[in-house]
Amino acid sequence: MEILTAWLAFAICLLVIGMAGPVLTRSGSDIAAQTGMSASWVGLIMLAAATSLPELFTGISAVTIADAPNIAMGDALGSCIFNLVMLVLLDALCRDEPFWRRSDQGHILSAAFGVVLISFVGAVVLTSRNGLDLRVGHVSAYSPFLIALYFIAMRAAFFYERRPERPAQPLGPAHADRTLQRTLVNYLVAAAAVGAAGAWLPFVGQEVAAVMGWRASFVGTLFIAAATSIPELIVTVSALRMGSADMAIGNLLGSNLFIILVIALDDIAFAGGSFYAQVSPAHAVTAFAAAMMSGLCIIGLLYRPGNRFFGLFGWISLSLLAIYLLSSYAIYLHGH
Template identity: 30%
Template sequence: MLFLIFFIAAIVVVISAIYLNRFGDVISKKSSLSGAVVGTFLIAGATSLPELTTSLTAVFIDNPDIAVGNMIGSNVFNLLILATVDIFYRKRRLFQRINHKENVPSAVIGLVFLTILIVSMLIPGTRSLFNIGLEMFLIVAIYIVAVKMMPSGEEEAEEVLEKDYSLRTGVIGFIIAAVIVFVFGSVLSISGDRLAQATGMDSSFVGSFLIAASTSLPELVAVLAAFRLANYNMAIGSILGSNLFNMQLLVVTDVLYRKGPIMASIGTSHIFTAILGVLMTLVIIYLLAKPRTSVQSQWRYAVPSLIITFLYFIITIAIY
């Protein structure tokens, strides 16, 4: 029964998050507000709301392992999405069609964030300020500096809406979808917690892989939509940007966890998930940094993405 509740909640969260993103896009296109402002905050918040809701619910039910695992696991699963799509569409050679200079900084910063989390988990007696881990202040500081220094070479993709919604419909639809995501995101965390207790599965595993995979599926839809538009920079940028934003949501989670630094309250298996993220990110950086070439075969081109996929499933099995 718990598996059924978890599965239904996951499906509802994914479908609602897709509509959340769609209605957020309507608002950004049809409101009198700045498109950049609405798009940056509203749509970014929309796509990340499932992760935030599930992690905050996990904090409320006092299961920090699910809260942290959801965020780190979502980042890892996002990279798996990128690798899987690259393998499936290997004829298009995704990493040979993008602006490498624009995407490398985001990948490097994501690598730095994961490294900071690994160090914080390895060092006993995590230092804190106002019950918030010092590593969280460092992550926020780096993020702010990075956003200011990153080139603003944004590409405006002319995405055709499947339906021409009015602004009023977009606002109402966004609010309804947000409420549904909030409710069923909470159900996802609570059922995941009960599932871990009933089956004996580690909460770290449930948060890092089961819940993280569920809340990251909207990113898959976003990447596929970018591919449909042949906007490959958007496909890469949406994943790398989502990973950076998730780390800021982890900071919010730590702020609301009042029993001390949240990184000091979790199991050691999260270290392996973070290390997996580091390894996968290093492969992504290699793909982004290497010079373009079109002479290699399709499968030879796909080897790095196959390595990412292999690493994900091997370490997942090892942790389980």
């Protein structure tokens, strides 16, 4: 019964998050059409922030209430690699043309910032456990640097989108029966539902880990990361079906940048000592895997390969899938 109860609670979290995802997509699209924002900017900022709320609420509640820093770090970095492996699904869904040829090359900027930020977190996890743990009180000196880098990335993306030589990426018209005020209310309600489910997830994760005999780093990286990435999955597929590959990839890459900001906020909220020094070094494997996957994303956007294996996947997508599976297996071995 304990196992059944734990997995039932996990399924309820998935259901709530999954139901709120389409509402976020429709609301984001309507707000963009009503305000004149580009598809890339909507994906990078609005949708990325909204769909990353589970990681934010999960991380904060994990380090403040549940006292589970490994759940927080595993969820954040696991979501990064889960977001990037979603590109494999998008490539398979683009049957008429490879996904990489439908996406704007401007996403290279956010992918490159992702390589820098995620690699930095992986290095901090390793160095903080070996004496290089710089802190002001209980807050690591690395966290303000991560926060500054995030806002630098957002500022660079904003001004890049405003360049006159950038092609316009108009979205479809908003629903005629929805005012901007009503759309914002729908957006906030869906975001609140996602956040509430995310706040419950760390406790569910600890219960699943206990009844299954798994380590928290394994549960956080695979199961909770998959659950908190459900909004990204639903929003991304919905954006692609709306004909906006740029909104889809912008959401995924923007979510990864926001997740690094979440890690810095987790460190600030964690009062039990050094956050980076207390988490498992196995998380560095996930961080470096995510950085490698971001690098492959840059190659795909720049090179735009057209060949496909099995009529579904290009070599970039297969490489992304291989790195995801290998890193997940490494975390699984460490979890046992």
